[in-house]
Amino acid sequence: MKAVVRLRDVTFTYPGAARPALAGLTVELLRGEVAVVAGPAGAGTSTFLLVAAGFAPRLTGGKLTGERELLAARAGIVFATPWTQLSGLCASVRDEVAFGPASLGLPRETVLTAAERAMRRAGAEHLAERDPAALSGGELQRVVVAAALAPAPDLLVLDDPAAELDPAGADELYALLPVLAATGVAVLVATPDLERAARAATRALVLDAGRIVADGETATTLDGTDVAEIARAAGCPVPLPLDVPGLVGRLAR
Amino acid sequence: MTGSSSGGSPLHRAHPYTPLALAGALFLLAFAVSTPRAVGLVVVAGVVLAAVGGVLRHVLRPALVLALPTWGLLLVLHGLLGADPRVVVGPLTLSEPGLARALVLGGRIAAILVAFLTALATVSPPRLVEAMAARGAPFGLIFLLVSTLTLVPRMRARAAQVLAAQQCRGLRIGGSPLARLRALSPLVLPLVLGALAEVDEQVLALDARGAVIGGRRTVLHPPPDSALERVLRWGLLLGILAAYGAKLARGGA
Numbered sequence: 001m002k003a004v005v006r007l008r009d010v011t012f013t014y015p016g017a018a019r020p021a022l023a024g025l026t027v028e029l030l031r032g033e034v035a036v037v038a039g040p041a042g043a044g045t046s047t048f049l050l051v052a053a054g055f056a057p058r059l060t061g062g063k064l065t066g067e068r069e070l071l072a073a074r075a076g077i078v079f080a081t082p083w084t085q086l087s088g089l090c091a092s093v094r095d096e097v098a099f100g101p102a103s104l105g106l107p108r109e110t111v112l113t114a115a116e117r118a119m120r121r122a123g124a125e126h127l128a129e130r131d132p133a134a135l136s137g138g139e140l141q142r143v144v145v146a147a148a149l150a151p152a153p154d155l156l157v158l159d160d161p162a163a164e165l166d167p168a169g170a171d172e173l174y175a176l177l178p179v180l181a182a183t184g185v186a187v188l189v190a191t192p193d194l195e196r197a198a199r200a201a202t203r204a205l206v207l208d209a210g211r212i213v214a215d216g217e218t219a220t221t222l223d224g225t226d227v228a229e230i231a232r233a234a235g236c237p238v239p240l241p242l243d244v245p246g247l248v249g250r251l252a253r
Numbered sequence: 254m255t256g257s258s259s260g261g262s263p264l265h266r267a268h269p270y271t272p273l274a275l276a277g278a279l280f281l282l283a284f285a286v287s288t289p290r291a292v293g294l295v296v297v298a299g300v301v302l303a304a305v306g307g308v309l310r311h312v313l314r315p316a317l318v319l320a321l322p323t324w325g326l327l328l329v330l331h332g333l334l335g336a337d338p339r340v341v342v343g344p345l346t347l348s349e350p351g352l353a354r355a356l357v358l359g360g361r362i363a364a365i366l367v368a369f370l371t372a373l374a375t376v377s378p379p380r381l382v383e384a385m386a387a388r389g390a391p392f393g394l395i396f397l398l399v400s401t402l403t404l405v406p407r408m409r410a411r412a413a414q415v416l417a418a419q420q421c422r423g424l425r426i427g428g429s430p431l432a433r434l435r436a437l438s439p440l441v442l443p444l445v446l447g448a449l450a451e452v453d454e455q456v457l458a459l460d461a462r463g464a465v466i467g468g469r470r471t472v473l474h475p476p477p478d479s480a481l482e483r484v485l486r487w488g489l490l491l492g493i494l495a496a497y498g499a500k501l502a503r504g505g506a
Contacts, residue, residue: 055457077461084451085458088407089399091379095473100462102471103392111471144458151463 001030003071004155004186005052010066012051017062021047023210025066029186031154034177036197036218037190039207045190048207049157052188053077072186076153080163082140085147086132093135093143094119094128100151114150121180122146123172137164145173149180156180158189162196174200195246198222264306264375268478269384271486275302276372278489283364285496289353292360299367308374316366324359331355378403380476387475393466396459408444415443 006028013020021044029035029052037045050056053075057064079085090096098115106114119125124142127135132143141164148156158177162170174196177187181202191197198204204221206214214221222228231241234251241247259265264272279302283295303312328347335351342352378399385395419439420426426436 050457053461055460059457059460060453074463075461077457079454079458081451081454084454086455087459087462087464088403088455089379089382089396091377095379098473099464102473103463103465103468105469105471108471108473111473147462148458151461153461 001032003028003069004031005029005072006067006069007052008067010051010064010068012047012056012064013062014047015061021210022051025051025210025212027205027212027215029155029188031184031186032181033203034181034187034189034201035203035205036194036201036222037188037205037207038192038194038197038222042209043207044210045207046159047210048205049077049159049188049190053155053157072153072155074151074153075155075157076148076151078141078145078148078156078158078161080160082137082144082164085144086140091131092128093124093130093132093146096132096143097124097146097150100147104151114152115146118146118150119143121149121176123176138166138169141165141173142169145176153185155186155188158187158191160191160193161189162191162193170196177201194222195241260307260375262305262307262375264302264308264371265377267375268476268482269376269381270478271482272306272372272375273381274486274489276368278493279368280365281493282496283361285493285500287357287500289356289360292357292364295364296360296367299364299371303367303371303374306371306375308371311374312367312370316363316370319366320359320363323362324355327355327359331358373402376402380474383472383474384476384478386470387472389469391466392464392468392470395470396464408448411447412440412444415440415447419443 007025010022010025011020012022025048037048039045047056050060051064051068053072054068054070055075055077056062086096087099090099094112094115097118098111101111101114116125119128122142122145124139124146127139127143130139132140135143141161145158145161162173165173170193174193177189177200181187189197189201198218201218204214204216204218205212206221227241227247231247231250234247236247236250241250264275279295279299282298283292286292286295300309300313303309331351331354332345332347333351335348335354338349339346340349340352341347381402382395382399385398386392416424416426424436424439426433
């Protein structure tokens, strides 16, 4: 698999910050893989997404040292708060999803086809004619995912993307990630919802205090958590649950 | 003070440049004339425009709320403190030239408010985006203009959310003016900080979707622009030039 991002000994510091948010990161992200980025609050998971996708320091400011190779032609991003990611310039979901390809100046038919395909992938086609301002948080997050997919990114970074979704919506979103990866997109998702992410991801990166402390296959990298240890002791088969609701659900079965 | 309202009036159906041109013409006309009677006619024209747009009630209340403090100030400054001769108006003895000056200035403020609130209420931001993009305007200019036009409704919606959240946490917004003033600080700080955080995320999301400052967008639904409307806009321009020409001929009073 080809790399979309290569970081070698990358350190990133936000403007005015006393210490770096990321320190000495060396990692390669590959096309076709879903990688989950985990870590405690303040570990630098969100910053890692911004640096990997090339948004930091270009748009955030700050200082990056080390070597970063951005090989992705286009990166898409999805945040936890969908209402901040709308253009605010479109009257319908279809136009909102088409906003990205339209901004690239693609021919009108190509723009509309890309929007339809992205809405179908994100399960948002039934919302096509709705006003984005009148949608619920969960519906809006589907639209935002569709909007991120429409310009056909080869790297998609998602920062806690299911925070606004109901459990069924979150399951659907995480089920979509391997499907996207199968088309050659590199997917990088930072989330505390390790139970769902572990089902979708093939690779896990664990950060602590801005450093990568573990990087490997999801099942072997994330199963050192306390919940996983309890699940292992209780005889749960792999992949082990990684959070309490997941453990309870598994034990209830 | 709200954003655009839905409706099927001639102004809602018109090309977005037409209501803006009418509002701009009334604004300029209010400064081209200098007698209370002429300024009053401009105000009446603004009210007729709002009625044609079906947004009279939508416009008059915020216009009055915004204009009343300034009218009061003008009455004191020019009416009560102005030069002789004086004229009795009800219980007040006012300066005659000062009153005329106050009427002209107050009328101009009213005309500007009614004209621009009418334009805001009848121009759909998404249609304006398409109209500007169809004329080749760069994305940066479009975003700046439309964000400005929609700023007040967006901030109002956000303020309502912050207020509801703070009331859930025990904030009381009634009581004396001092108590109401004190209740402002838990509203303003989250409102401003939230807006700044939102801008950060929106910049990242829009950049990822190809929206760059100088970029040209593909137009998906260009609003129709009839020959009649184009003639009307040119006619307004010529009318304004004629009014300023006449003003210069009178000596610029």
